[in-house]
Amino acid sequence: MEEWTVEVHHSKTKKNKPKTDQLEFGRLFTDHMFIMDYSEPVGWHDPRIVPYEPLTIDPSAMTFHYGQSVFEGLKAYYTPEGDIQLFRPDKNLQRLNRSNDRLCIPPIDEAFVLDAIKQLVFLDREWIPTSDGTSLYIRPFIISTEPFIGVAPSHQYKLIVILSPVGAYYKEGINPVKIAVENQYVRAVKGGTGEAKTGGNYAASLKAQELCAQKGFTQVLWLDGVEKKYIEEVGSMNVFFKVNGEVITPELNGSILEGVTRNSVIQLLKHWDIPVIEKKISLDELHEAYVNGTLEEAFGTGTAAVISPIGQLSWDDKDLFINGGKTGKVAKSLYETLTGIQYGREHDPFGWVEKVNETSAVK
Missing domain, CATH: 3.30.470.10 (Aminotransferase class 4, branched-chain amino acid transferase, N-terminal domain)
Known part of the structure; x- marks a missing residue:
């Protein structure tokens, strides 16, 4: 130095x-x-x-x-x-x-x-x-x-x-938010700048965000920029889903930002012995989990909001009301633990x- x-x-x-x-x-x-x-x-x-x-x-x-x-x-x-x-x-x-x-x-x-x-x-x-x-x-x-x-x-x-x-970043606080799937515009593509934190990525997101806000939604769920079938991020946050006891988040692929809170959540889940996996997740796969009753929770993660539970996910003519529109147990525990460490109310076992x-x- x-x-x-x-x-x-x-x-x-x-x-x-x-x-x-x-x-x-x-x-x-x-x-x-x-x-x-x-x-x-x-x-x-x-x-x-x-x-x-x-x-x-x-x-x-x-x-x-x-x-x-x-x-x-x-x-x-x-x-x-x-x-x-x-x-x-x-x-x-x-x-x-x-x-x-x-x-x-x-x-x-x-x-x-x-x-x-x-x-x-x-x-x-x-x-x-x-x-x-x-x-x-x-x-x-x-x-x-x-x-x-x-x-x-x-x-x-x-x-x-x-x-x-x-x-607080969201007026809704830790209460679940309504999310609309964006299937017209794209945030980023593999090989672009999606994995970098640069202003152009956010400028590209404004149109979709404006349209979804007019319809009463808090944020948009971004799909991949090529096939528009794989889930990437939610608004300006990374996204997680609890399916049949296992927590799943989209794997880093060159167009997804590697969030610090995302990384912290993954480490916490492993520390708690909760199964967590990074992989490609299709919208169809998520809908199937919802239909068969195994989609248990959904939440976004980011510095500003920390944990933002998703209570409703909507696209086309489908509405998925997740966990009865209530904050899930895992999302609540993650929020309380992360904020507890951040504010010095809880022991920090990770340094x-x-x-x-x-x-x-x-x-």
Whole structure:
């Protein structure tokens, strides 16, 4: 790791902090942000924490024209003892580098960036809400900033980390949601960018999401982009099904994002000796399990919502009411255990939690 030092410029004007009941996801941001630049042949340089403010970027910056950008999402939590902790941040930064590789963005030094995130979180620790279900959302992202209109990898980038105090991602909370199967639009295809966390994937999902919301559904269930018969993701989450006592999730195939929560769920299920398998799952196979009474639970997993039970799955003229439209036992246990570890209410047998304090934040 290079011997960088994060230069800190404190904000002279502190913002008013919101009340807990006024928290919306991704609407409010803290007093500071972290920035680091990349240019050739220098590499990554000039790491700094500065007051949160608008960026000044050339209109011809390549990120605006060719979408060369990646991002991540993780959270900081207050424990009952008043400690601050992160949940598996190393996995997020590893995935950021995998996304970088796919988008031809230079890799970051994961250990240094984690230290910088800890320093930023500690500096803005008063923004971490303490009410049940609330947290501080951490958004690292990289954009291509070279002023050049030409289809090629950029030679200049900015890595930025911003923070946002958040409440529950879904207003429904842990209650089951209604999902519509999307059979017209596709999110991603094998060989594309589906396994990377890049903005274009989410832009491609907006039309289908807008149409399903108009019909009263919370999210869409994405099918594969070729045959449109195999299940891939649900909204911006990975998806799991409990069928005849066995938990099944779509196997990673190049178009499915490898979620940190997905990985955690698989490890937890194995720890509990609950059979879990990663494989291709067709919509017909799922419907057959529903008809014969073996489809017991369905739920999505992701950083924002953690666990989101699926109570209704609809496509064409079929409606599948899963587990009587109620939250299943496995989904409930996963939610309580994961959030218990994240908030420090339960023992962490996996070493997933990383503490943030003055010592760990300042290098």
